[in-house]
Amino acid sequence: MRPLATMPADEATRVEALLFDLDDTVLTHGRLTREAYDAICDLAGAGFALVAVTGRPAGWGEIVARQWPVDGVVAENGAVLLYRREREIARELRHEAPAVARRRLDEVVAAVRRAVPEIELADDNAARLTDVTFDVGERRKLPADRVAAARAAIVSTGARATLSSVHLHASFEGDDKASGVYRFLALRRGLEPAAARVRCAFVGDSENDAACFAAFATTIGVANVAPWVARLSVPPRYVTSAPMGAGFAELARLLLRARASSA
Ligand SMILES: [Mg+2]
Missing domain, CATH: 3.90.1070 (Hypothetical Protein Ta0175; Chain: A, domain 2)
Incomplete structure (x- = not known):
């Protein structure tokens, strides 16, 4: 893992979608801080596509998809996709939970x-x-x-x-966070995996993020990923200096700066 600040400008400007874990990445001990939510609003305002990718339940994902400025949510570690379709929240499962x-x-x-x-x-x-x-x-x-x-x-x-x-x-579902988010990106943005791999960045903190750390070219761990690194087959490419929501905000500032200076 290299310090986030060393990410080359051309890599940062290539990012058009940010995929992010919730617990201990955007959320700080389960709480959404003002700093982290401001970062999400700033990214959305600058035109980044945003997708939450979480192990949390479909029912929680529905709230995030409904209320936050995001393109949607991949919930239950890839098994459930949620996104706004006109005035309702659409839900896609592989099997209708028999x-x-x-x-x-x-x-x-x-x-x-x-x-x-x-x-x-x-x-x-x-x-x-x-x-x-x-x-x-x-x-x-x-x-x-x-x-x-x-x-x-x-x-x-x-x-x-x-x-x-x-x-x-x-x-008993076959999906992980990476296959779930690839399904989401194909469905909602028409992005095939090869394009998604280089045009999206992923930020997370722990073992259930392993598939996404391996699946995307630009991956970031918030600082509290450190104790998990030995258990990840592919560690994140970059690491923030701050933990949890403050680390997420650090990443948002870097992406926003890169986009502003390339405009
Ligand atoms: Mg997490």
């Missing part, structure tokens, strides 16, 4: 509880359509070896496990 998937997810919960009895479900499951999510760092911190045991229990059921700084997700 009851059988829910039953299989109930079996996953049972398997995880057998392996890690003290684990608790995240408090946002009611808003989810495609996965089940455990709290490993939001309301309480689960030790790393217990997270590993929960993850092994998920995988033993045939589900996929995805870890962020706050949550451990279990899903």
Whole structure:
């Protein structure tokens, strides 16, 4: 990872869309700061396309897609796409969350509880359509070896496990954040992956961002990505000096400056 400030001007000016993680990237310990929201408004005002790419539920993504100045949201780690279509919010899933998937997810919960009895479900499951999510760092911190045991229990059921700084997700969907955002960009901007790879930048902070760090040419970690780097197959290309929302604002300033000086 190189300091963000070393990003060449031509690389920064090539960015037309910014894809961003929410928790511990735009949000600071779960809160949207004035600095981070100003950065989003400034980017939108300058004409950048903005897409939130999050492990958070479809129900939360719908609020962001409805209220924030963004093109849309890729929620549940790539499984659900949300965007404004005239006066409503459109929702695209690969499968319409059949009851059988829910039953299989109930079996996953049972398997995880057998392996890690003290684990608790995240408090946002009611808003989810495609996965089940455990709290490993939001309301309480689960030790790393217990997270590993929960993850092994998920995988033993045939589900996929995805870890962020706050949550451990279990899903039978095939998407990850990168495939979800590629679907979004093709659908909403007509961008094929090869073009998206160089015309979009991605900013994130943890393991569930790994697919996007590998999928895009210009990738940025906020400073708090550091403890996760050893577990990323491809680390972000650049790192901000500030953590979380302040790091996101640092990136926004760089992109805005580059665009202003190239105009
Ligand atoms: Mg995050």
